[in-house]
Amino acid sequence: MTIAGSPAVATNVGRPLVGGRRFSLDWLGAVPFLVYVGLFLLLPSAIVGLGAFFNADGSFTLDNYAHLSRSYVVKATIDTISLSVVTAVIGAALGGLLSYAIVTGSPNGLLRRLVVSASGVLAQFGGVTLAFAFIASIGPAGFVYLFAQAHGVDYYAHGIWLFELPGLALVYLYFQIPLMVLVFLPALDGIKPQWREAAESLGGNTWHYWRHVAGPILFPSFLGAVLLLFANAFSAYATANALINQGQPVLSQQIGGALSSEVGAVEPGFAKAIAIEMIVIVTIVTILYSLLQRRTARWL
């Protein structure tokens, strides 16, 4: 699970240390960041993108990209996107409500401290441990299911959905909601109670306040959080692999499958092509986000 952040660079470094009038050395401060991005983001992407044009024996080919049209890759693409969208939206909604509940309480209260520290831990809880926790509790042999079954409730009557996409979505929400709390709480903290009082003294009701004041202020950060949650779910691998080992419903699993195989089904070039596909999808989503962001921020 990786969490993509967008490190901010402070360009306002004041007077240049050396130099005359013509050359500003302000950009020097950004060099470490640019080197970092170049070495750890652009260079690997370029290597992967170019590598996908070559066969295992080193000859040029377009096959790897053409193979992206294989039916199981198309299906994995659709499934991964829907899974990421659903868990991002539900996670953001529930996480947002939870953060709101915390913010309305005492700023140093026990509830807040408890939820925030729990979120910090749970947002990083993933992989085999998390998948097995679900298998052992609500899975078909788990104690929760056995208890429910003994009391006449068979929630797997129509199939074991835990090992299908809905199950994967449920498990993802387990780390998506706490992550939302962590990233959305600061935005909620920025809302001043005075604004609500102002809205009320001007004759506005709760709906007016949310529609015209709090909503527009929070929406850009809410949208940013949804994007972060989307990327978080989109890139997850170990959790999905531990829960649904067969069929590889998620794109990151398809990469893993194409990279390692003791029966000889290794297609490194194809794995790289899938990786590029994922990069392209995240780029498109990010562009859509920034367009939307620009629009929603306009009223301010």
Place this chain on the structure above:
Amino acid sequence: MRNLTRHLGLAVVAIFVTAACGSAGNNASATCTESAVKTATSASACGGMDALVAAAKAEGKLNVIALPRNWANYGAILDGFAAKYSIAITSDNPDGSSQQEVDAVKQLSTTSRAPDVLDVGMAVALVNTNLFASYKVATWGDILDSQKESTGLWFQDYGGFMSIGYDSSKVPTITSIDDLKGSAFRGKVALNGNPKQANAALNGVMMANLAEGGSLDDISKGVAFFHDLKKAGNFVPVQATTATVKNGTTPVVFDWDYLSAEHGTDVPAWKVFVPSNAVLGGYYAQAINKNAPHPAAARLWEEYLYSDEGQNLWLVGGARPVRQAAMEKSGTINKTAAAALPPVKGTPQFLSDAQATTAKNFLVANWDAAIA
């Protein structure tokens, strides 16, 4: 200060020189010389067994890799060899994979830390024969021709048959593979891995294929079987592990019989079934590194493994040694250990390299869709 550094440097060099002399050894007393043993293709080609033992003892060391002590009884085998010949064994990366063994041979090349001997899966053995030395153990004749490379670059050591292991306290007794389609097995049947990636899982699908009337050349009936199983809601897409078996999520697992039998320690009611119409064998292979830093000890290790003693130790670990049939005939087999193995009736079949490739290609193209 500078003087001190220089003295320290000299001391370090001295230690290295001493160590190097120590490991080079002196085989003057043995008739099997170090230069001869490097290319010796049998014990008799190097002055006979006694000379080989003497040469190996002079080397005094053996490097092995990827041998878990609880896998096929390797713990007892390593201890047995070390005690019998007073040779110190360095066991590297015990949980490594076949590929990692080969990688170590390449990376460590001619250094003294390189593995002397390998125990690898057939897929890895077949494509890396250029790294191996030819050698024929004294009991070479007992190994079937289909289970060895004719010059001795690799030779199969132990293995077993693809089986269906199940918790008999949770599901009814299995007598045929079609039983698995019944409602009693809803959400209970799993494979050990993804067949596009894991050899055990590929063989699991192939075993179902044979049981359903398919052939080694065409795995499609096996894929269709798992497709039906999935449609019936009986297939669990979780990878079967010790944890999922113990916890009951995967009470029915396709796996090698000698691995499956180990679940009996966690699940007392665990049973292993090999369908008589689908006896699919899978064996590992031994190979000697052609750059083995301890060439005599490496060859002696193979002689030990293929002696009655070594073969019976594997058998105690639940693996079927390659000389089992011959030892049953000669009566040197450990009868108690042999009787403890899951019973197998029918003619064993083995996947050839070409057949495995055909099966793999079919799985890559069809598996995900079949069980989606």
